[in-house]
Amino acid sequence: MSEPDYPVGSVATTFRIIEAVNDLGEAGITDLSEQTGISNSSVHKHLDTLQSLGYVRKDGTSYSLSMRFLGIGNQVRSQRELVQAAKPAVDSLSSTAGAVTNLMVVEHGYGVYAYRATSGTTNMNSYLPVVGDRVHLHATAGGKAILSQMDWNEITAIIDANGLPKMTDKTIDSRDVLRRELRSIQDRGLAFERGEHLPSVQCVAAPITTADGPVGSVSVSGSIDQMSGKKLEEDLAGLVVSTTNEIELELFRD
Incomplete structure (x- = not known):
């Protein structure tokens, strides 16, 4: 099945990664790459951006969603x-x-x-x-x-x-x-x-x-x-x- 043609593909990629982190609870870059089919380097860049914005926490080599999502929810x-x-x-x-x-x-x-x-x-x-x-x-x-x-x-x-x-x-x-x-x-x-x-x-x-x-x-x-x-x-x-x-x-x- 082909991927939908999203107007802004990078946004769709970001949310695929967010949903994968949510599903796994806590995961490293390789696990998230395998879960989403997105390359390691792309996953890393998106996670770094999300961490800078306060939406993702990093503990060693693992990432998890931050409480900022709870505030929005x-x-x-x-x-x-x-x-x-x-x-x-x-x-x-x-x-x-x-x-x-x-x-x-x-x-x-x-x-x-x-x-x-x-x-x-x-x-x-x-x-x-x-x-x-x-x-x-x-x-x-x-x-x-x-x-x-x-x-x-x-x-x-x-x-x-x-x-x-x-x-x-x-x-x-x-x-x-x-x-x-x-x-x-x-x-x-x-x-x-x-x-x-x-x-x-x-x-x-x-x-x-x-x-x-x-x-x-x-x-x-x-x-x-x-x-x-x-x-x-x-x-x-x-x-x-x-x-x-x-x-x-x-x-x-x-």
């Missing part, structure tokens, strides 16, 4: 658990609010839309990023809600890596201004977005937190005409907080 599992725990509450919030509701998680210092529920009367989907898209945390209500629960050193590391790009003329692009904004969000437990990511969109969001810190946020989005004043700052804000509380209780129950 736990993150994926916790995010899947979060989505499953949050879906009923997010769906209910969308129905009650008559608006788009989003569940956001963090990956690599960006906010990622993990789930979305839409009301049958809304037309906001054409404006918003699709599920799976990533956005800058500082420019969205959901992202700011998550940042508000982080240590400033963590936030600084995210800014150093991803910057504070200005998405609209209302986007916060100053560290000092962002820090003051996050303190205010932390005090009230709510984040607002008023044309900071998309000029015509306003949002309210609240963080989802566990004993390990923030794991995501829930937001309600709508046009400026749909969401302003008391509706945004009191009615929808209260619904969002109730929803995140419900999700947190479900997570603790699990």
Whole structure:
């Protein structure tokens, strides 16, 4: 049987070696070469790279997978658990609010839309990023809600890596201004977005937190005409907080 034609063959080779190490538990280069059919020299180069990246441990002439894979696996599992725990509450919030509701998680210092529920009367989907898209945390209500629960050193590391790009003329692009904004969000437990990511969109969001810190946020989005004043700052804000509380209780129950 011929090998599949992978777009990036070296990546496929790396994962064949990773899977072989996992199957054998601990193995030397020759054993892995025989297991995979990859030459000794190629196995050695891939293992050296994986060791440099912290994904493989070397003990004498034997290699094994590092605990870094456990960290990645736990993150994926916790995010899947979060989505499953949050879906009923997010769906209910969308129905009650008559608006788009989003569940956001963090990956690599960006906010990622993990789930979305839409009301049958809304037309906001054409404006918003699709599920799976990533956005800058500082420019969205959901992202700011998550940042508000982080240590400033963590936030600084995210800014150093991803910057504070200005998405609209209302986007916060100053560290000092962002820090003051996050303190205010932390005090009230709510984040607002008023044309900071998309000029015509306003949002309210609240963080989802566990004993390990923030794991995501829930937001309600709508046009400026749909969401302003008391509706945004009191009615929808209260619904969002109730929803995140419900999700947190479900997570603790699990």
